[in-house]
Amino acid sequence: MPPMDAVAGEAPFIEARDLVKQFGGMRVVDGMSIALARGEMVGLIGPNGAGKSTMFNLLAGSLRPTSGEIIMDGADISSEGPETRIAHGLGRTFQIPRPFGEMTxxxxxxxxxxxxxxxxxxxxxxxxxxxxxxxxxxxxxxxxxxxxxxxxxxxxxxxxxLSGGQRKLLELARILMADPQAILLDEPAAGVNPALLELIIDRVQALHAQGRTILLIEHNMEMVARLCSRVAVMATGRLLAQGTPGEVARDPAVLRAYLGSTA
Ligand SMILES: Nc1ncnc2c1ncn2[C@@H]1O[C@H](COP(=O)(O)OP(=O)(O)OP(=O)(O)O)[C@@H](O)[C@H]1O
Ligand SMILES: [Mg+2]
Known part of the structure:
Protein backbone atom coordinates (compact mmCIF):
# COMPACT_ATOMS: atom_id res chain seq x y z
CA MET A 1 0.00 0.00 0.00
CA PRO A 2 1.40 3.47 -0.83
CA PRO A 3 2.21 5.79 2.09
CA MET A 4 -0.71 7.70 3.54
CA ASP A 5 -0.94 11.02 1.77
CA ALA A 6 -0.55 13.82 4.20
CA VAL A 7 -2.03 17.02 2.81
CA ALA A 8 -1.80 16.98 -0.98
CA GLY A 9 0.99 19.11 -2.43
CA GLU A 10 2.69 19.79 0.89
CA ALA A 11 5.84 17.97 1.97
CA PRO A 12 5.05 15.90 5.07
CA PHE A 13 6.45 17.06 8.41
CA ILE A 14 7.10 13.47 9.48
CA GLU A 15 7.31 10.55 7.16
CA ALA A 16 8.18 6.88 7.63
CA ARG A 17 9.01 5.08 4.40
CA ASP A 18 8.81 1.33 4.18
CA LEU A 19 9.95 0.69 7.74
CA VAL A 20 10.93 -2.84 8.66
CA LYS A 21 11.90 -4.07 12.14
CA GLN A 22 12.93 -7.65 12.48
CA PHE A 23 13.52 -9.41 15.81
CA GLY A 24 15.16 -12.75 15.13
CA GLY A 25 12.99 -14.22 12.39
CA MET A 26 9.94 -12.06 13.22
CA ARG A 27 9.13 -9.01 11.14
CA VAL A 28 7.24 -7.05 13.77
CA VAL A 29 7.09 -3.99 11.50
CA ASP A 30 6.89 -5.17 7.93
CA GLY A 31 7.05 -2.36 5.38
CA MET A 32 5.01 0.27 7.20
CA SER A 33 4.71 3.78 5.73
CA ILE A 34 2.95 6.78 7.19
CA ALA A 35 3.12 10.54 6.61
CA LEU A 36 1.84 13.45 8.67
CA ALA A 37 1.48 17.03 7.49
CA ARG A 38 2.63 19.75 9.86
CA GLY A 39 -0.10 20.42 12.43
CA GLU A 40 -2.03 17.28 11.64
CA MET A 41 -3.40 14.86 14.27
CA VAL A 42 -3.60 11.27 13.05
CA GLY A 43 -4.75 8.14 14.88
CA LEU A 44 -2.75 4.90 14.74
CA ILE A 45 -4.93 1.95 15.65
CA GLY A 46 -4.79 -1.81 15.27
CA PRO A 47 -5.16 -5.01 17.28
CA ASN A 48 -2.79 -5.94 20.13
CA GLY A 49 0.62 -6.93 18.82
CA ALA A 50 0.13 -5.15 15.46
CA GLY A 51 3.46 -3.34 15.87
CA LYS A 52 2.19 0.14 16.82
CA SER A 53 4.49 0.70 19.81
CA THR A 54 7.40 -0.72 17.85
CA MET A 55 6.64 1.90 15.16
CA PHE A 56 6.89 4.57 17.88
CA ASN A 57 10.23 3.14 19.03
CA LEU A 58 11.47 3.39 15.44
CA LEU A 59 10.12 6.93 14.96
CA ALA A 60 11.52 8.12 18.29
CA GLY A 61 14.90 6.47 17.77
CA SER A 62 14.89 4.00 20.68
CA LEU A 63 15.05 1.22 18.07
CA ARG A 64 16.90 1.27 14.75
CA PRO A 65 14.96 0.01 11.73
CA THR A 66 16.16 -3.10 9.90
CA SER A 67 15.43 -1.09 6.75
CA GLY A 68 13.45 1.95 5.69
CA GLU A 69 13.73 5.68 6.34
CA ILE A 70 12.38 8.27 8.71
CA ILE A 71 12.22 11.83 7.44
CA MET A 72 11.41 14.80 9.67
CA ASP A 73 11.08 18.31 8.28
CA GLY A 74 12.97 17.24 5.16
CA ALA A 75 15.93 15.68 7.02
CA ASP A 76 16.69 11.98 7.19
CA ILE A 77 16.78 11.24 10.93
CA SER A 78 16.86 7.44 10.56
CA SER A 79 20.29 7.05 12.14
CA GLU A 80 19.89 9.66 14.87
CA GLY A 81 19.53 8.68 18.52
CA PRO A 82 16.53 9.60 20.68
CA GLU A 83 18.20 12.67 22.22
CA THR A 84 18.93 14.20 18.82
CA ARG A 85 15.35 13.53 17.72
CA ILE A 86 14.05 15.26 20.85
CA ALA A 87 16.28 18.22 19.97
CA HIS A 88 14.74 18.13 16.47
CA GLY A 89 11.34 18.62 18.10
CA LEU A 90 10.06 15.08 18.36
CA GLY A 91 8.52 14.02 21.68
CA ARG A 92 7.04 10.67 22.66
CA THR A 93 5.22 9.16 25.59
CA PHE A 94 5.50 5.51 26.57
CA GLN A 95 2.59 3.06 26.73
CA ILE A 96 3.56 2.34 30.35
CA PRO A 97 5.01 5.47 31.96
CA ARG A 98 7.75 4.79 34.50
CA PRO A 99 8.36 7.97 36.49
CA PHE A 100 11.14 8.14 39.06
CA GLY A 101 8.98 7.08 42.01
CA GLU A 102 11.02 8.66 44.80
CA MET A 103 11.48 11.97 42.98
CA THR A 104 8.74 14.58 43.27
CA LEU A 162 0.21 9.03 41.30
CA SER A 163 -2.60 6.99 39.75
CA GLY A 164 -2.19 5.48 36.29
CA GLY A 165 -3.99 8.42 34.67
CA GLN A 166 -1.97 10.98 36.60
CA ARG A 167 1.22 9.24 35.46
CA LYS A 168 0.08 9.70 31.86
CA LEU A 169 -0.38 13.42 32.56
CA LEU A 170 3.05 13.62 34.24
CA GLU A 171 4.63 11.95 31.23
CA LEU A 172 3.02 14.53 28.98
CA ALA A 173 4.31 17.38 31.17
CA ARG A 174 7.81 15.89 31.07
CA ILE A 175 7.99 15.69 27.29
CA LEU A 176 6.50 19.19 26.89
CA MET A 177 9.56 20.61 28.70
CA ALA A 178 11.48 20.11 25.44
CA ASP A 179 8.84 22.02 23.38
CA PRO A 180 8.19 19.21 20.89
CA GLN A 181 6.63 20.26 17.58
CA ALA A 182 5.60 16.68 16.96
CA ILE A 183 4.27 14.35 19.65
CA LEU A 184 3.81 10.59 19.59
CA LEU A 185 1.26 9.52 22.20
CA ASP A 186 1.14 5.81 23.04
CA GLU A 187 -2.28 5.01 24.55
CA PRO A 188 -2.70 8.15 26.66
CA ALA A 189 -6.19 6.99 27.74
CA ALA A 190 -5.44 3.36 28.65
CA GLY A 191 -6.58 2.51 32.18
CA VAL A 192 -7.69 6.09 32.83
CA ASN A 193 -10.91 6.85 34.77
CA PRO A 194 -13.69 8.73 32.89
CA ALA A 195 -13.13 12.10 34.58
CA LEU A 196 -9.41 12.07 33.83
CA LEU A 197 -10.12 10.81 30.31
CA GLU A 198 -12.06 14.01 29.54
CA LEU A 199 -9.13 16.08 30.82
CA ILE A 200 -6.65 14.11 28.69
CA ILE A 201 -8.80 14.50 25.56
CA ASP A 202 -9.14 18.21 26.25
CA ARG A 203 -5.39 18.69 26.75
CA VAL A 204 -4.45 16.71 23.63
CA GLN A 205 -6.89 18.90 21.72
CA ALA A 206 -5.24 22.00 23.20
CA LEU A 207 -1.78 20.78 22.14
CA HIS A 208 -3.11 20.23 18.64
CA ALA A 209 -4.71 23.69 18.61
CA GLN A 210 -1.24 25.10 19.42
CA GLY A 211 -0.18 23.78 16.01
CA ARG A 212 1.62 20.62 17.09
CA THR A 213 1.68 17.53 14.93
CA ILE A 214 0.32 14.52 16.80
CA LEU A 215 0.31 10.79 16.16
CA LEU A 216 -2.01 9.04 18.59
CA ILE A 217 -2.02 5.31 19.35
CA GLU A 218 -5.25 4.49 21.12
CA HIS A 219 -7.64 1.57 21.56
CA ASN A 220 -10.40 3.90 22.75
CA MET A 221 -12.14 4.47 19.40
CA GLU A 222 -14.45 7.12 20.81
CA MET A 223 -11.40 9.18 21.71
CA VAL A 224 -9.81 8.59 18.31
CA ALA A 225 -13.02 9.59 16.53
CA ARG A 226 -13.30 12.77 18.58
CA LEU A 227 -9.70 13.85 18.01
CA CYS A 228 -8.60 12.57 14.61
CA SER A 229 -9.96 13.23 11.15
CA ARG A 230 -7.60 10.63 9.72
CA VAL A 231 -6.75 7.17 11.02
CA ALA A 232 -4.16 4.59 9.96
CA VAL A 233 -4.87 0.97 10.80
CA MET A 234 -1.93 -1.34 11.39
CA ALA A 235 -2.11 -5.13 11.47
CA THR A 236 0.75 -7.66 11.45
CA GLY A 237 3.29 -4.89 10.98
CA ARG A 238 1.66 -3.33 7.92
CA LEU A 239 -0.67 -0.51 6.98
CA LEU A 240 -3.98 -2.30 6.53
CA ALA A 241 -6.30 0.64 5.90
CA GLN A 242 -6.55 4.39 6.20
CA GLY A 243 -9.34 6.91 6.16
CA THR A 244 -11.72 8.76 8.43
CA PRO A 245 -12.62 7.02 11.72
CA GLY A 246 -16.03 6.17 10.22
CA GLU A 247 -14.52 4.70 7.05
CA VAL A 248 -12.04 2.43 8.81
CA ALA A 249 -14.67 1.29 11.33
CA ARG A 250 -16.78 0.00 8.43
CA ASP A 251 -13.86 -1.56 6.53
CA PRO A 252 -14.33 -5.36 6.37
CA ALA A 253 -10.54 -5.97 6.36
CA VAL A 254 -10.24 -3.94 9.58
CA LEU A 255 -13.10 -5.83 11.23
CA ARG A 256 -11.48 -9.14 10.22
CA ALA A 257 -8.13 -8.07 11.68
CA TYR A 258 -9.73 -7.21 15.02
CA LEU A 259 -11.79 -10.40 15.10
CA GLY A 260 -8.71 -12.46 14.23
CA SER A 261 -6.81 -10.94 17.12
CA THR A 262 -9.47 -11.95 19.68
CA ALA A 263 -10.31 -15.35 18.17
N1 LIG B 1 12.12 -6.26 21.65
C1 LIG B 1 11.32 -7.18 21.10
N2 LIG B 1 11.77 -8.42 20.79
C2 LIG B 1 10.98 -9.35 20.24
N3 LIG B 1 9.68 -9.15 19.93
C3 LIG B 1 9.16 -7.95 20.22
C4 LIG B 1 9.94 -6.89 20.81
N4 LIG B 1 9.16 -5.81 20.97
C5 LIG B 1 7.94 -6.16 20.51
N5 LIG B 1 7.94 -7.44 20.07
C6 LIG B 1 6.79 -8.16 19.48
O1 LIG B 1 6.34 -7.39 18.41
C7 LIG B 1 4.92 -7.48 18.28
C8 LIG B 1 4.35 -6.08 18.23
O2 LIG B 1 4.49 -5.46 19.49
P1 LIG B 1 4.04 -3.96 19.74
O3 LIG B 1 4.29 -3.69 21.19
O4 LIG B 1 4.68 -3.07 18.77
O5 LIG B 1 2.47 -4.07 19.45
P2 LIG B 1 1.32 -3.01 19.69
O6 LIG B 1 0.62 -2.83 18.39
O7 LIG B 1 1.85 -1.80 20.34
O8 LIG B 1 0.34 -3.80 20.67
P3 LIG B 1 -0.56 -3.27 21.91
O9 LIG B 1 -1.80 -2.68 21.30
O10 LIG B 1 -0.87 -4.50 22.68
O11 LIG B 1 0.24 -2.28 22.68
C9 LIG B 1 4.44 -8.30 19.46
O12 LIG B 1 4.24 -9.61 19.00
C10 LIG B 1 5.60 -8.23 20.43
O13 LIG B 1 5.65 -9.38 21.22
MG1 LIG C 1 1.57 -0.90 22.13
Missing amino acids: VLENVLTGGQGQSGERLWVNFLRPRRVATEEKAAVEKARGLLDFLRLTPLALEPARV
Missing part, protein backbone atom coordinates in the same frame (compact mmCIF):
# COMPACT_ATOMS: atom_id res chain seq x y z
CA VAL A 105 6.31 15.17 40.43
CA LEU A 106 7.97 18.54 39.76
CA GLU A 107 11.46 16.98 39.67
CA ASN A 108 10.21 14.35 37.23
CA VAL A 109 8.95 17.10 34.91
CA LEU A 110 12.32 18.86 35.13
CA THR A 111 14.06 15.74 33.77
CA GLY A 112 12.39 16.53 30.42
CA GLY A 113 14.33 19.80 30.01
CA GLN A 114 16.74 20.09 27.13
CA GLY A 115 20.26 21.43 26.99
CA GLN A 116 20.41 23.33 30.28
CA SER A 117 23.92 24.43 30.94
CA GLY A 118 23.66 23.07 34.51
CA GLU A 119 24.09 19.65 32.95
CA ARG A 120 27.65 20.57 32.10
CA LEU A 121 29.70 20.77 35.25
CA TRP A 122 32.23 23.31 34.05
CA VAL A 123 29.52 25.85 33.20
CA ASN A 124 28.15 25.33 36.67
CA PHE A 125 31.57 26.16 38.02
CA LEU A 126 32.36 29.13 35.76
CA ARG A 127 28.94 30.73 35.46
CA PRO A 128 26.91 29.89 38.55
CA ARG A 129 24.59 32.87 38.03
CA ARG A 130 23.62 31.80 34.54
CA VAL A 131 22.90 28.29 35.80
CA ALA A 132 20.76 29.66 38.64
CA THR A 133 18.75 31.80 36.17
CA GLU A 134 18.21 28.85 33.83
CA GLU A 135 17.15 26.63 36.70
CA LYS A 136 14.64 29.21 37.86
CA ALA A 137 13.24 29.48 34.33
CA ALA A 138 13.02 25.69 34.06
CA VAL A 139 11.17 25.40 37.36
CA GLU A 140 8.73 28.12 36.25
CA LYS A 141 8.16 26.34 32.98
CA ALA A 142 7.65 22.99 34.73
CA ARG A 143 5.17 24.60 37.13
CA GLY A 144 3.28 26.08 34.18
CA LEU A 145 3.04 22.65 32.58
CA LEU A 146 1.85 21.08 35.84
CA ASP A 147 -0.87 23.76 35.91
CA PHE A 148 -1.81 23.01 32.30
CA LEU A 149 -2.17 19.33 33.21
CA ARG A 150 -3.93 20.01 36.56
CA LEU A 151 -1.13 18.37 38.58
CA THR A 152 -0.14 21.41 40.64
CA PRO A 153 -1.60 20.06 43.93
CA LEU A 154 0.69 17.04 43.53
CA ALA A 155 3.84 18.94 42.50
CA LEU A 156 5.79 18.16 45.68
CA GLU A 157 4.52 14.61 46.19
CA PRO A 158 6.71 11.65 45.24
CA ALA A 159 5.65 10.39 41.80
CA ARG A 160 4.94 6.92 43.22
CA VAL A 161 1.66 8.18 44.74
